[in-house]
Amino acid sequence: MHSSAALAEQFDDLEQQHESSSFGMWVFLATEVMFFGGLFTAYIIYRNFYLSAFEAGSRLLNVKIGAANTAVLLCSSLTMALGVRAAQLGKKKLLITFLVLTLLLGLAFIGIKLGLEWRHDYLEGFAPGVNWTYHGSDSRHLELFFCFYFFLTGIHALHMLIGVGILTTLIIMAGRGKFSPQRYNPVEVSGLYWHFVDIVWIFLYPLLYLIGGRY
Amino acid sequence: MVGHVVHKRLYILVFAGLIGLTALTTGVAFIDLGKWNTLAALAIAVCKASLVVLFFMHLRWSSGLMRMALLAAFVWFAILVALTLSDEFTRQWTPVPSSWEARMQQNVR
Numbered sequence: 001m002h003s004s005a006a007l008a009e010q011f012d013d014l015e016q017q018h019e020s021s022s023f024g025m026w027v028f029l030a031t032e033v034m035f036f037g038g039l040f041t042a043y044i045i046y047r048n049f050y051l052s053a054f055e056a057g058s059r060l061l062n063v064k065i066g067a068a069n070t071a072v073l074l075c076s077s078l079t080m081a082l083g084v085r086a087a088q089l090g091k092k093k094l095l096i097t098f099l100v101l102t103l104l105l106g107l108a109f110i111g112i113k114l115g116l117e118w119r120h121d122y123l124e125g126f127a128p129g130v131n132w133t134y135h136g137s138d139s140r141h142l143e144l145f146f147c148f149y150f151f152l153t154g155i156h157a158l159h160m161l162i163g164v165g166i167l168t169t170l171i172i173m174a175g176r177g178k179f180s181p182q183r184y185n186p187v188e189v190s191g192l193y194w195h196f197v198d199i200v201w202i203f204l205y206p207l208l209y210l211i212g213g214r215y
Numbered sequence: 216m217v218g219h220v221v222h223k224r225l226y227i228l229v230f231a232g233l234i235g236l237t238a239l240t241t242g243v244a245f246i247d248l249g250k251w252n253t254l255a256a257l258a259i260a261v262c263k264a265s266l267v268v269l270f271f272m273h274l275r276w277s278s279g280l281m282r283m284a285l286l287a288a289f290v291w292f293a294i295l296v297a298l299t300l301s302d303e304f305t306r307q308w309t310p311v312p313s314s315w316e317a318r319m320q321q322n323v324r
Contacts, residue, residue: 017217023281023284026280026281026285027284029288030285030288034292034295037292037295037296038295041296041299044300045300045303063241063244067237074230074233074234074237077230077233078226078227078230080271085223085226088218088220181217191271199264199268202267203260206240206257210240210252211244211253211256213252214244214245215245215246
């Protein structure tokens, strides 16, 4: 017997249904930790090998843009968390507002990252294999640093783009009234994903921009 | 209603903490602390990630099942890093036969 339309029949109660969907996302995020973990490990190893080149590379990145983008992403995490809260309380308009805000902040991050920073790095001649104009003695090692930089930030940006797609879907679903305080699992798990992508950046920012030393 | 509803003020406080820590980690990078720079940057990053996980991702109010998933992620990542680094750091411990040495020199060109 169904106690409510919000409950799928394979679950005992709403609480179990809620926990199952969250657990599914947490397991997926664990695999994501391994996905990024491989790159992070490679970065640690090569940073040990070519410390001076990696520190020089780090100083070539624009720390102001990096810090500003961190703030943008943290804002988007706040709006996402508030969006999940609005879904819990069944406030449809507020939910859509926060989802749209999160979407816009996400797009702002991608715009700053790709449009401003990557473009600048490319024009400066720091794009390995595409436009590389640096000819110092440790040019090859610096190239390796920038490979890591583009791959790590690129894969992160790809995750952001996927997040933008998810948010768009959520906004449409919310507009059609698909969520209720009993069943807002899609909003909750999308929130988990979005915050995870934020956490990846929380580590990327110091690893790429800061630990080379700015003094 | 399902799940724990967090007070709005708590979210804003956590957010303020995250912004504060971002300013701190950026500021610390401009001061020469030698080896401690890297450690400070990573320690602050771990603090920030913990804030996001505990409050924004609701782990503080989640069941042990979610904590297990996070723990598993950490443990597997630790294995990945530890085994890779242990290989890296112990390569010099055993001598390389001189015949290999000569071949390696040739390969380097």
